Amino acid sequence: MxxxxxxxxxxxxxxxxxxxxxxxxxxxxxxxxxxxxxxxxxxxxxxxxxxxxxxxxxxxxxxxxxxxxxxxxxxxxxxxxxxxxxxxxxxxxxxxxxxxxxxxxxxxxxxxxxxxxxxxxxxxxxxxxxxxxxxxxxxxxxxxxxxxxxxxxxxxxxxxxxxxxxxxxxxxISSAGSQVRDDLIEGLLSGSGRDHDEVVRWAHHLGFDGERDHRVLSVVIEAPPGDSERSRLVAERAAGATARLFVAQSPDAITAVRAREVIIVLSEPATPATGIRADQLGALCVQRLGALFPDVGVSIGIGGAFREPAHIARSYEEARRTNEAVRRLGRRGAVVAFDSLGISRLLLQVPDPEALREFATDILGAVLRHEQEHHVKYVTTLKSYFQENSSPRRAGERLHVHPNTVTYRVRRVEEITGLDLDNYRDRLAAQVALEILEALGEAGL
Missing domain, CATH: 3.30.450.40 (GAF domain)
Structure with missing residues (x-):
């Protein structure tokens, strides 16, 4: 077989x-x-x-x-x-x-x-x-x-x-690299570099372009009312969205996200191709976040311009102080540059905003107590009058009214308040009061 x-x-x-x-x-x-x-x-x-x-x-x-x-x-x-x-x-x-x-x-x-x-x-x-x-x-x-x-x-x-x-x-590795990057940014913001060369090296590692002007922006995120976990998470998401928005608009931006603050080192202009400035990009950020997170408060302070990496700490301090003062005055959603503050740089350092309000009321309170339509006209005319070096003609051109109208309104302010605007001290007091009203966002200015 x-x-x-x-x-x-x-x-x-x-x-x-x-x-x-x-x-x-x-x-x-x-x-x-x-x-x-x-x-x-x-x-x-x-x-x-x-x-x-x-x-x-x-x-x-x-x-x-x-x-x-x-x-x-x-x-x-x-x-x-x-x-x-x-x-x-x-x-x-x-x-x-x-x-x-x-x-x-x-x-x-x-x-x-x-x-x-x-x-x-x-x-x-x-x-x-x-x-x-x-x-x-x-x-x-x-x-x-x-x-x-x-x-x-x-x-x-x-x-x-x-x-x-x-x-x-x-x-x-990514986490460690991110930690090193965060440490470099914190070192630049705090000004803790031991010498100029060290600061320049730190900035170079972060992609800082020493041939262009820069500004530091301090974006403060206020969580929705309440101490819930949801409020905290919403604020965190808003902070992350803020950093992404700035990087999307200006890819060379250097960002740092803290618990309640996003810090951006931004070249000027922020987007060279379109010429968008830091303040314009800040306004865009407030608008976008308002649409995405309507319950979240946002305010932005912008520091002075600089080119040397050693001045990052100074610009950040200016941005932070500006932001603190603006928020303390209750101007939610404001975008304010340190350069634009003028005398307000000093006024905003007063710890109690109510003290500023009391001063302005003592000087111009009689005008402010008039009907809204009238007191806004008086205050606006007075501001233009000062801005044009007490020239009724130029103030009238600015306001699109006759010079006689300017003269009449200025005289009415003197009658109502008892001020003599030809007197140096009275004129200075009135100018400071106007600056306070503008900083507080009151009186229609």
């Missing part, structure tokens, strides 16, 4: 040895791939290198896909990176993929998902970083092969583990 034979015409013994040899080769290949993958974790490799290794050793297309189905890395045997990305985009990225990724993320295990219509399968392995799944390793393999199915699963699972190690390392 003839011996039984295999479909290939081999004896059972020969066939058994062939299968064992094949399994041994497969195991050796698996161990070799594991060794190479583990070596990548010890090197300065990225997830793209992992994808390339798997594609080369297993002859399959591999991609690393983010939670939002963005392609973080891709590799196909014998193809360029660009072609590999396009292939993955055409054959992997599909609305149904989101469901498959969610399934793998929930089980935290590699899964084989057949696609009989295309004669292949997707292997999806979640990439874990701590307790989160920021991405997935996905490979396209032959559908239901006679052998090697478990091997592809094992390789994908191990590769996903290595990708998790690499991503975790990148996060640590």
């Amino acid at each position: 003839a011996e039984p034979s295999t479909s290939a015409g081999l004896s059972p013994v020969t066939s058994g040895f062939t299968e064992i040899n094949q399994e041994n080769r497969t195991l050796r290949d698996l161990v070799e791939i594991y060794r190479h993958l583990s070596g990548l974790a010890l090197q300065d490799a990225d997830i793209g290198t992992v994808a390339q290794l798997i594609a080369r050793r297993t002859e399959v297309t591999v991609a690393v896909i983010s939670q939002k189905m963005g392609i973080l890395a891709a590799a196909s045997p014998g193809e360029s990176y660009e072609n590999s990305v396009q292939y993955v985009h055409d054959h992997l990225i599909h609305p149904r993929l989101a469901h498959l990724l969610a399934m793998a993320g929930k089980t935290r295990r590699a899964m084989r998902l057949p696609d009989p219509t295309r004669g292949r399968a997707r292997i999806v392995a979640p990439i874990l970083v701590a307790d989160t799944v920021p991405a997935y390793l996905v490979s396209l393999v032959a559908d239901a092969p006679e052998q090697g199915e478990d091997i592809h699963l094992l390789i994908a699972e191990h590769a996903a583990t290595i990708c998790g190690v690499i991503l975790a390392r990148e996060r640590v």
Whole structure:
């Protein structure tokens, strides 16, 4: 009787040895791939290198896909990176993929998902970083092969583990780099550099352009009323949105986000192509945040211009003081430049705004107690009169009224208040009172 034979015409013994040899080769290949993958974790490799290794050793297309189905890395045997990305985009990225990724993320295990219509399968392995799944390793393999199915699963699972190690390392490096950057910014804002050269080096590392003028902006974020966790989170989101807005409008901006303050070192003009200035960009910020976070209060102080990095601390102090004074006066949503304050630089240093208000009321209170329409006319005319060096003609041109009207209103102010505006002291007191009213945002100025 003839011996039984295999479909290939081999004896059972020969066939058994062939299968064992094949399994041994497969195991050796698996161990070799594991060794190479583990070596990548010890090197300065990225997830793209992992994808390339798997594609080369297993002859399959591999991609690393983010939670939002963005392609973080891709590799196909014998193809360029660009072609590999396009292939993955055409054959992997599909609305149904989101469901498959969610399934793998929930089980935290590699899964084989057949696609009989295309004669292949997707292997999806979640990439874990701590307790989160920021991405997935996905490979396209032959559908239901006679052998090697478990091997592809094992390789994908191990590769996903290595990708998790690499991503975790990148996060640590990124966090450390961000901390160094924050430390440099804080050093410049505080003026703690030991010498001029050190400050210049710090600024250079942050991308400071010493050939252009700059200003420091202090953006203070006021959380919605209440001490709830939601209020705190809303304020944090508003602060982050503020920093992103400035960087989007002026990519070379240097930003620092604190608990209740966003600090921006901004070149002048903020956007050279359009000529937008720091105060204009600040007004845009207030407008955008008002639309996005209507319950959040925002005020912006702008420091003086400078070109030397050593003057960053001075400009920041000016911006901070301006912002503090403006907020103390209750001018929510204001964008105020230190340069524009004039004598208000001194007035705004008075600790109690009510003391300023009392002074202005003592000087011009009789005018302010008139009907709104009249007192606004009187105060506005008086301001223009002073601005035009007591010239009724020029003040009239500014206000679009006859010079006699200006003279009449000025005389009425003198009659109502008892001031003699030809007297130096009375004139000075009236001018200071007007500055206070403007700083307080009162009297229609």
